[in-house]
Amino acid sequence: MFEVIISNIKKKVAINDEEAEKLKTFFTPKKLRKKQYLLQEGDISHYTAFVEKGLLRSFTIDDKGHEHIMQFASEDWWISDLYSFLTEEPSDYSIEALEETELLLINRNDYENMMLAVPKMERYFRILTQNSLISMQRRISGKMTLTAEQNYKKLMEQRPALLQRVPQHMIASFLGIAPETLSRIRKQMASSK
Amino acid sequence: MFEVIISNIKKKVAINDEEAEKLKTFFTPKKLRKKQYLLQEGDISHYTAFVEKGLLRSFTIDDKGHEHIMQFASEDWWISDLYSFLTEEPSDYSIEALEETELLLINRNDYENMMLAVPKMERYFRILTQNSLISMQRRISGKMTLTAEQNYKKLMEQRPALLQRVPQHMIASFLGIAPETLSRIRKQMASSK
């Protein structure tokens, strides 16, 4: 059950078997069916979740009732509303399973305790967060400098598998464009190729 | 010379005087005049910089020659192109001083060595990076769900001092809108109030 996460951690920091065993004690497994929620907008994100299997999305809903997807998380990724998780303020986001999903949850206290018990985890989470920050910066950069079509192509290159697992209108939502726009972009890409 | 950074670190992790002394040895002070560059697009971001005094921006230039500002950094902030700093690949960004600026620089090796010498710095940088990640997420969220005017108002609330220090067209660039658009937004805000 813990193979995926332990191997993920070992990719970033060197831990021994004893430390690995200690880490396992902090997590709570949880399964979600398709369409079940891990977090509802307005609630506090008590957990941050590691995805062992499956796929989820985090999203928010604007004044006009439109959904905007902030993140997709599949195997080997973490997902939460970091702001709500760290501050224990209510979240603006919901997190929903898009497939049968298996998670390992850790709550705020155990997150801190785990780092006290195994200090190398500070380093693990630092590296993880740095990588997320870089990808967020690139996403903003793309939003500011590229057209919708260019951003779509970039996503095709960077996360081709995602496009196979997620309905097209959710890809549009993640890119920050209307589903009709993505449909038209694809049509025109097909014709001009 | 190190008061600002040491007090910034102490706000996030408990360090003693001995550790503080050790930390100081890793930094190189640097001054920049207005309009001088810390990093030029195409070069490798060898340093990450802590701002003791002054103000800088990081920005990229798109196909049409338009500048897009990714970050403003004033006193008590860090600035670099994190991607280039960590991977030692050439950067897509430039970093320029907007005022007389005093920095403390640390290079890639010393960044790692500092964390080996004072392991609490892993925690410090983890917390720092988490906070940056949260603010980036909010910026994307705003870009996706709000109008240009709403994003401008949000910035006015969150960083009022910045608007006093930076020309309006750079605020527009940071918001990802044309300078003319911001001028019109301000005009209309003034009349409807």
Add this chain to the structure above:
DNA sequence: GATCCCTATTGACCTATGTCAACAGTTTTT
């Protein structure tokens, strides 16, 4: 196997924001 829901497509039209150019203050440089 009929119904319902979800998904994608298309057309007609709309709107927020961008573009280009002119102009006028201000600040900086010489």
Add this chain to the structure above:
DNA sequence: AAAAACTGTTGACATAGGTCAATAGGGATC
């Protein structure tokens, strides 16, 4: 103090992408 560079404003116009509504083909569900 003149010239140059920078900054912000305004008007006319252009355009990328959004909105709304109709249609249609799967799956899923009863």
